[in-house]
Amino acid sequence: MKDIHIVICDDEVSAVKLVKERLCFILNPLIHFTCYEFTDPLEVVKLSKDIRIDLLLIDIEMPGVKGFDVVKEIRVHNHQLLVIFVSNMDMYVYESLKFQPFRFIRKSHLNELNEALVSAATAIKNNMETFKIPVNPVTDKEVIVNDIIYFESLHNNVKVVLAGSSYVFRSTLKIIEKQLESKRFVRVHSGFLINLKYVYLIKGTVVEVNCGEAVISLPLSRSRRNNLIFEYKMSLR
Template sequence: MVVQIAVCDDEKIFLEDLVSQISTQFLENDNEIHINSYMDGKKLLEASEKIPFDILFLDIEMPGINGIEVAEKIRATNPFVSIIFITNRDDLVFQSIRYRPFRFIRKHWLKEELPEATEAIIKKIKDDNQYYTVSFNNSTMQIRITDIMYIESYKHDIFLYTEDEKHRIKSNLHKMEKEFEVYGFIRVHSGFLVNYRYIYSIDKTKVILNNKDMVPLSRYRIETVKQKLQLFTRGT
């Protein structure tokens, strides 16, 4: 798998140094990558219409379209892209939280903070490409775990829901929770696990997914669900 990376910063010297350091970090971990660099957000947005980027390294402060605006537009069409913001201004961090950044890196601490960020993102990419084997009718098939939106327990069966399909297996939700928690699945109800990547919003009684499906939410689980969602979206 080739990891598609976009790097955007309006300072040419810093941009070149950042691209060089990113290349070094990924190649040291034997990852095949393709890096595209941009000096303004508009060109990156144009490129994103043709290239399905896996990772964005974005300077927050840029003339014209800033990094937060770029993140908003790309996230709308590529919800699973991992975003790493580069900034010297802590006050801008809070404005960007809604776009679920994977990490923040301070420009003055690039050499110290980039290795940890790349190590974490490499692990995430590997986790995102894990598969679960489903057996039925004397045959098997593999489903990419990140394609599973939520898991439901009903009577003695487990149902796995993707955007287009529903798969029934024999198991129990307790076992599934132990197996899938590491991949970002959250127990929201006695009968449901939800993949955090698909959570659009949470209210007092339900979890609303990106495709507008609704999953029941137990009241006593609300705070735990919010805490876990925050941890997963921060990439920790």
Template sequence: MRINIAICDDEQKSLQMIQKELYHIADKLKIEIETYAYKEGKKVLDLIYNEKEDFDVLFLDIDMPDVSGLEVAKKLRQKHLDIILIFISAYEQYVFESIEYNPFRYIRKNRIEKELMPCLKAAYQRLEEMQDSYMIVKTGEAEVRVKHSDIMYFETSARKIGIHLKNGEVLFVRKTIKELYEELNDEHFIKIHSGCVANAKYIGKYSNHDITLDNGEHLIVSRTRIKSVKIALMNYWGNQV
């Protein structure tokens, strides 16, 4: 597995040093990596946010002049992108503020030689775990590899299950809700009524009768499941802080 790594730092010297260290560490760990260096937060945000590039890991300097690393992180998290986010800074006072954006690690520039190796090793392990979070969906004669995190929800539809993806595509499979739910075996998926299961990742709001997804779509919650849905959502949101 090769890791695509983006590094964003407005200081050229710092960029070169981080790149050099990453390749040195990757060689020691026998990990294949490809790095891409950027000096502007706006540039890296455009590439990742608009899906022009597919990076696995982003090393992000916090203190940058055009767009701060925290602003970049905020935009990425608003879009629910799964990129592994690692903050790099010469200033430790940003640690608590950065927690809001659920970073994977926070590395201090003056200790980068010590902290970078365990960080890259842990990121690689996380990516290996994330690779397993896929399922093969058979739709007619085709087989589609679908990432769990791309599924917004799935529901019964004319004796089939419609799997609604974040890109707007709907895949239809001949399974039952129970079969697909058990096949996923993913705690992020919440059964909201007997014929529908939603991914907590995309739920932005709930009421006593429905949930609202990030795309504005409303899904009905059965009365018997209101309490369990609320508890599952509060637990999920609590873990994201």
């Protein structure tokens, strides 16, 4: 597993230090990570262009640049970013929902950070799980499970589709479905296994999936429709 990169940003040095101490105490026994500390939010944006940030703990109201603007900038090229807003500004709670934060922690209730960090560590490890694609008899290509949009059955082969790329290899959907059990993949048709993360719309006998810049339609069996809807609702929790 690659190193996990965690960033703490607050214009107050004391706040950064306090969050860092709690973070190290909670996460050191759970995961191996590198922690970066900033008081300038623009430095966080700059860092994000050089490394992939896995978890960002950031204040909202800072001189010059808001935490919201930092998250928006990073998310352009890092959709897997987990964000925990750490702020005393309760009025921003609802506005923060637009940025799909992992948590919103008030500085006056910093003890709530304990559970948030443990849950974030679990989510990050899940995000980093890989799937091996046998691109030829002697070489496997590792891809992030969460980057896989769907699998399509092609007789004795399977095509795996990711944003901007696809691969065909020898296997069956039955085997892959077993390998990815409990990983939010659902069989929607005898020929398709999809990642619930990319579901855009369920309509009649069609399920639309988000493939980066395009939305494509895949067939949905009537007998599998109710199960897809159930699993999709569960995944939203």
